[in-house]
Structures are given as C-alpha cells and as structure tokens.
Amino acid sequence: MKQIIVAQLPKGALTPDHFRIEDAPAPVPGDGEVRLKVILMSIDAANRSWLQGATYRAAVHVGDIMPTYAICEIVESRAPGLSVGDIVAAEAGWAEELVLPATSVAQMPDLRPLSHLLSVYGIAGKTAYHGLVGIGRPQAGETVLVSAAAGSVGGYVGQIAKAMGCRAVGIAGGPEKCRWVVEHLGFDACLDYREPGLNRALKAACPDGVDIYFDNVGGAVLETALFHMNTRGRVVCCGAISQYDSTTPSGPRNLPGLVVVKRLRMEGFIVMDHAADDAKALASLRKWVQAGQVKVTEDIIDGLDHAPQALIGLLAGDNRGKRMVRVAPDPA
Amino acid sequence: MKQIIVAQLPKGALTPDHFRIEDAPAPVPGDGEVRLKVILMSIDAANRSWLQGATYRAAVHVGDIMPTYAICEIVESRAPGLSVGDIVAAEAGWAEELVLPATSVAQMPDLRPLSHLLSVYGIAGKTAYHGLVGIGRPQAGETVLVSAAAGSVGGYVGQIAKAMGCRAVGIAGGPEKCRWVVEHLGFDACLDYREPGLNRALKAACPDGVDIYFDNVGGAVLETALFHMNTRGRVVCCGAISQYDSTTPSGPRNLPGLVVVKRLRMEGFIVMDHAADDAKALASLRKWVQAGQVKVTEDIIDGLDHAPQALIGLLAGDNRGKRMVRVAPDPA
Numbered sequence: 001m002k003q004i005i006v007a008q009l010p011k012g013a014l015t016p017d018h019f020r021i022e023d024a025p026a027p028v029p030g031d032g033e034v035r036l037k038v039i040l041m042s043i044d045a046a047n048r049s050w051l052q053g054a055t056y057r058a059a060v061h062v063g064d065i066m067p068t069y070a071i072c073e074i075v076e077s078r079a080p081g082l083s084v085g086d087i088v089a090a091e092a093g094w095a096e097e098l099v100l101p102a103t104s105v106a107q108m109p110d111l112r113p114l115s116h117l118l119s120v121y122g123i124a125g126k127t128a129y130h131g132l133v134g135i136g137r138p139q140a141g142e143t144v145l146v147s148a149a150a151g152s153v154g155g156y157v158g159q160i161a162k163a164m165g166c167r168a169v170g171i172a173g174g175p176e177k178c179r180w181v182v183e184h185l186g187f188d189a190c191l192d193y194r195e196p197g198l199n200r201a202l203k204a205a206c207p208d209g210v211d212i213y214f215d216n217v218g219g220a221v222l223e224t225a226l227f228h229m230n231t232r233g234r235v236v237c238c239g240a241i242s243q244y245d246s247t248t249p250s251g252p253r254n255l256p257g258l259v260v261v262k263r264l265r266m267e268g269f270i271v272m273d274h275a276a277d278d279a280k281a282l283a284s285l286r287k288w289v290q291a292g293q294v295k296v297t298e299d300i301i302d303g304l305d306h307a308p309q310a311l312i313g314l315l316a317g318d319n320r321g322k323r324m325v326r327v328a329p330d331p332a
Numbered sequence: 333m334k335q336i337i338v339a340q341l342p343k344g345a346l347t348p349d350h351f352r353i354e355d356a357p358a359p360v361p362g363d364g365e366v367r368l369k370v371i372l373m374s375i376d377a378a379n380r381s382w383l384q385g386a387t388y389r390a391a392v393h394v395g396d397i398m399p400t401y402a403i404c405e406i407v408e409s410r411a412p413g414l415s416v417g418d419i420v421a422a423e424a425g426w427a428e429e430l431v432l433p434a435t436s437v438a439q440m441p442d443l444r445p446l447s448h449l450l451s452v453y454g455i456a457g458k459t460a461y462h463g464l465v466g467i468g469r470p471q472a473g474e475t476v477l478v479s480a481a482a483g484s485v486g487g488y489v490g491q492i493a494k495a496m497g498c499r500a501v502g503i504a505g506g507p508e509k510c511r512w513v514v515e516h517l518g519f520d521a522c523l524d525y526r527e528p529g530l531n532r533a534l535k536a537a538c539p540d541g542v543d544i545y546f547d548n549v550g551g552a553v554l555e556t557a558l559f560h561m562n563t564r565g566r567v568v569c570c571g572a573i574s575q576y577d578s579t580t581p582s583g584p585r586n587l588p589g590l591v592v593v594k595r596l597r598m599e600g601f602i603v604m605d606h607a608a609d610d611a612k613a614l615a616s617l618r619k620w621v622q623a624g625q626v627k628v629t630e631d632i633i634d635g636l637d638h639a640p641q642a643l644i645g646l647l648a649g650d651n652r653g654k655r656m657v658r659v660a661p662d663p664a
Contacts, residue, residue: 218588237591251583256550259569259600266598268591 001026002304003065003095009051014315018051019066019094019308027099035076035099038092039330040300042069042118043310043323045241057091065093066307071114072105073331082107085331087114094307096327114330119322120156120285120296123271128156129281130274131236132214133164135267140165142211145202145228147221149190150177152322153238155297157214158187160285163293166212169205171198171221173317180320185295193221202228209233217242223252229262237268297321333358334636335427338396341383346647350383351398351426351640359431367408367431370424371662372632374401374450375642375655377573389423397425398639403446404437405663414439417663419446426639428659446662451654452488452617452628455603460488461613462606463568464546465496467599472497474543477534477560479553481522482509484654485570487629489546490519492617495625498544501537503530503553505649512652517627525553534560541565549574555584561594569600629653 007020029035050067053059060067070092074084079102082088088105092098108117119125131153138144144161148154149170158168158181170181170190181190189205191198202210202224209230215222218240229235243249259266274281288294299319301310304327314323339352361367382399385391392399402424406416411434414420420437424430440449451457463485470476476493480486481502490500490513502513502522513522521537523530534542534556541562547554550572561567575581591598606613620626631651633642639657646655 215588222588223583235588237588240589240592243589249585249589251555251585251587253581253583255583255587256547256554256567256569256598256600257572257575257581259598260572260602261600263600263602263605264598265600266588266591266596268588268593268595268597270592270595273595 001096003093003098004304004307006051006060006062006064006066008062009060010048014048014051014312016308016312021305024095026097029076029078029099032079033099033101034074034079034082034105035097036072036088036090036092036105037075037097038070038072038095038304038327040071040115040118041092041094041307041325041327042122043301043307043314043319043325044069045315047311048315065095065098067091067093068307071108071117073328074105087117087331089117094304096304112330115298115300115324115326116296118324119152119298120289120294121282122322124152124322125156125285126274126278126281127153127238127271128160129285130271130277131238131269132157132160132212133281133284134274134277135236135269136212136214136234138164138166138212141167143167143169143206143208144212144214145169145171145206145210145225146214146216147171147193147225148216148239148241149181149185149187150320151216152297152319154214154216155181155185155321156294159185159294160288161212162186162188163288167206167208169202169210171217171225177320185297198224199227212236214238215240219243219250219252223254226252226254226258226264229258229264231262233262233264235264235266237266299323300326302326333428335397335425335430336636336639338383338392338394338398340394341392342380346380346383346644348640348644353637356427358429361408361410361431364411365431365433366406366411366414366420366437367429368404368420368422368424368437369407369429370402370404370427370636370659372403372447372450373424373426373639373657373659374454375633375639375646375651375657376401377647379643380647397427397430399423399425400639403440403449405660406437419449419663421449426636428636444662447630447632447656447658448628450656451484451630452621452626453614454654456484456654457488457617458606458610458613459570459603460485460492461617462603462609463570463601464489464492464544465613465616466606466609467568467601468544468546468566470496470498470544473499475499475501475538475540476544476546477501477503477538477542477557478546478548479503479525479557480548480571480573481513481517481519482652483548484629484651486546486548487513487517487653488626491517491626492620493544494518494520495620499538499540501534501542503549503557509652517629530556531559544568546570547572551575551582551584555586558584558586558590558596561590561596563594565594565596567596567598569598631655632658634658
C-alpha cells in the first residue's frame, strides 16, 4: 500500500518537495485496534499549521505519515463494537490504509455519498449553521454578509441565509470566485476584496446595511465591514485567516468604538461548543439540501498522489467549497 | 441671574478662557413652557465633544449658554401637567434659571438627596447595572475586571460585582485613584495602567483569569485585558475614551483572533436600550445602597462659577465617582 511521508518541514511556502510518496506493507492491527481503508481525506488550511510545531495537536516530524482527518472503512477489527464494513471518522494519515486504536475512531452514519460527511453534514456545514443560526440569529429580511464566501464554510452560510429569507452578500478573492458565488450558489451579490473600493462596493450591495457579518478573515475586511453594520448587528467571529501568517497583525482601528456606538455583538465560537444542537442542524441542512435550497459544494481531487498539490492549492485559495482527496471509492 | 456663555470654541485643550460668566434678566416662560431653577448640573466628558461640532446633538456655537444635563425644580409653569415644585431632568444650560418647553423636561422621582438622580440612580448607576448584569451576566465566583474604575460608571461596576459574589479588579490611572478604589470602594485589587507591566500585574490580580471585562477605554488596555480572558468570557463595551482624542487610533491587534479562539462575546450597549429593565435596576441598586454594599460615589463641586474648572478637571481625570456642579440647594 502507498503512504505519503513528510520529507522535510517547510520554512516558507509549502511545495511538493516537502513530501515523499512510498510503498509500505499493509499494517497489522493488534488487540483493541482496527485496520482502516482510507476513503476520503479532508484538506484544510490547518494541515499547514501542524507542520509549524505543536498546536492543538502534537507537532508533525520528518518521517511521519502526513496526518489528516478522514472518512474510512473498517477492513479488519480486533476491537469489540467495531465491525468490518463500519464507516468511521478518524485522525488518520495520507495513506491507503492504517491501523488505529478503537478509541481513536468515531462511528459515522452510513449515508451516501460519504463526501457529504466532510462537507454539508460535516464540520463545514455544521460550522456554517451553528455560527449563523446559533450566534447570528438571522431574521427574515435581514442582510447577511460573509467573507471567504467561496470557501468550505462561507458558501453554506450564504445559502442558509437565503433559505431563511435573508439577503446574502459574499466577499471573495478574484472575479471568478465571485461569479461562482453568485451564479452557482445563488448569493445576491459577491464583492472582490482584491479590487479597490470595497467600502463603496459594500455600500451598493447592502443598501439597508449589514445585520450579520460572518467573519472568516479578520483584518482589513473586518474593519471595512464594521462601518456598514446596522445598530444591534451581530459579528460572527469564525476565523481570522488574514492574520495567521502576518508578522505584524493589525487590529481593526474602529474596534471597540463601533461596537459601542452601534451596540454590536461580536461573538466567537467553535463548532464543538454547539454539539447539543447538531441533530437540529443536520435535520435543517438535510431539508434544505433535499429542497435544492442548499447546494453541496465539494471540491474532490482524485488520488492519494495528488494530496500534496491539493493542500498547496488550497493554501493559495484555489478551492471552491470543501476540498478533499478521494483515496478509494465509496463502498457499495 | 447668572449664566455661563461659550466665549470661544476650543481648538486644543479646554481652558477657562473659553467661557464667560454674565448676568442676565430672569427668563420669562411663554405658553406651554416652564421656568426652571437649576439645582445640579451633570459634568461629563461628552460636554467637551459638543464643542467640536454636531454629534448626537446639535453643535454648540459661540454665544450660546453652555448646555448640560441637569436636575431642576419648576419655579413657574405655563404648561398643563407640570407644577411649581416638580423635580425634572432636562437638557438645560450652565445657568441659575432657564425656560424650556414642557416637552423638553422629564419628571423625576422626588427622592433626596437629588444628587442620587445623577449618580447611583441616574445614568451612571444604570449604565453600570445594565452593562454588567444585562450584558456581562455575572455568576458568583467569577472575576470581573473594569477599567476607569474610579470613574462614574466603573466604581459601581466593581461594587455591584462584589455584591453579586464576584471578585472585582479595577484599572485606573495613578496610585491615589487605585488606592481609593480598593480602600473606599472595596475592590479586591486595582491596577495602575500608567505603570509598566500591566500584563504581569493583571496575571497576579486575576489568578483564575477574567470572566467579564467591562471596558470603558478601548486601545492598549483592552488589548492587554483580552489576553487574560477565560474561554467564553464576556467583554462589555461601554466606552473607548483612549481613542476619542487620538488622531491615529489603533485597534487591539489580538482582535478578532482571540474572540474566535476563546469564544468571547464582545457586546456594546447604551443605557437607553435597557429602559425596560430600569425598575429592576433601581430596585437592586436601592437594596445594595441601603445594605451598605454599594457606596454612592459623588464628586460635587459647589457653585455655578466653578463649572468650567469642574469640566476641565474632569477631562484631566481628577474626579472620583460622578462629578456634578451644585447651583442651588435641594428644595426641602
């Protein structure tokens, strides 16, 4: 079987040279372990941060299999309660197969296609739902603005907003993404933050102001968005990608002034905090998907070999929706 | 009767030369108007901003009586429903007497001393209560941090926090204010932001972190406080005085990053938004005042002539608690 090894740790930009593909014997499970066939690997910006040192998980070292969150099928079990054919999610690795302790895998509902477990019914869809509905609390007729609108989370935010009767305006990088967000996802408008005049464009796209800003980026885009918030608006703080690689982070200069004057609520969250509402989220998402109100946006790249390029491309922002790598077909 | 006129508009620091005291005939009310005797004038940092141009109220011009929020007694009435002897609050002026339309005055409860209507039972006390209780939602045992702790609002915030079973830590400017906050108001600690090492001092004073930060200042103090917030902490955004006069405002560089990572809620408010809960606020404040748990902090300067210096001093931060100028004694 094949696996991909971290050949060297990146200092600057990630390149294919940081990885090495190799053959290895199929791993053999011990007592209490299972052997997994990897089906779909989630490709996330966080993967890059794991190569920087310890974060919320241990640091990755040269010689390790590159880690990933993945959907897998159990092909051999030496653990009670886990059977061959079960579909599980696990912190796995860039490999065709691997062995994990039973305690490291989570049973998944057996729905098809399995890719939905990483996109609309996975962390992306649940993050969008819990952030927008649980934190933002949209009312029909309100205007919802979301940055990184072509990303794995942002695309769902705008579609859920539309399904709930709101106006949805996106912000994304480049004219092609913006067109895709409007034409494919059905947003009312999408603004290119790389163009000059974002402030004026926002004013035109949100004539009644912004009631909810779902912020994935922080920095200058947040600062600009704050000027357009309505009184008692909500800023859902989901991420701050503009700041992650910055050596000179800059805070929005209108904070906290505008929070006071406009009586804004800015609130951060992580998806796990809202696990108690997961069933409600999944039921709503399923209803909207079935009604065609929410399109499932997946960016699936075929073949384990392409994982390095899939991650490098994601970091350059070339994905549309949730990016993943397919290692094996869904089981029947 | 005497009145104080704006003699010239300040360009930089406010000085006594910007005002002129003069004698004037007692004003005469027309139909639908009342003649007011001014008893207590509220001295607020906002007064200075009125001299800068139009804000939430019309700009003040050279030759105008300096405006002020004041507690007054009706001494002549040509308006139905308003009687001689009634106590009212009004957007009045720096004067012994003035005439206003009946629609511009608000009836006040007839309690003594009247100064309490500007301090603990006025905007200062209600702002502290609604911000801390309504937005911050303290639980017994939590740590509440408040900046401008010797100011008109901050002192009540810490005392209410203590009354609700919390640890109260203040931030103020200078060792004397800090001592007063601890020894007179009963805070557990008070830190001098002018001293180097605020970050270390905060760590020592808040060994269990900060659950609620009541922010009156924004800027560098907010940035430092954010590092000490506990997960799911609340930042009550009440003011940003550090930024008002700045020509190069700087946003906290850890925003919105820390809001996401720590799942913070930052929320702005103005006291009028919570008017529906005023009765509850006043009942609680009265109970705490009567039990000696909340000390009424008033900084009353006697004599209309001293109003300019009272405002100039307030802007330099030399007040302790709610500053006001007494123009006439409370009626019996």
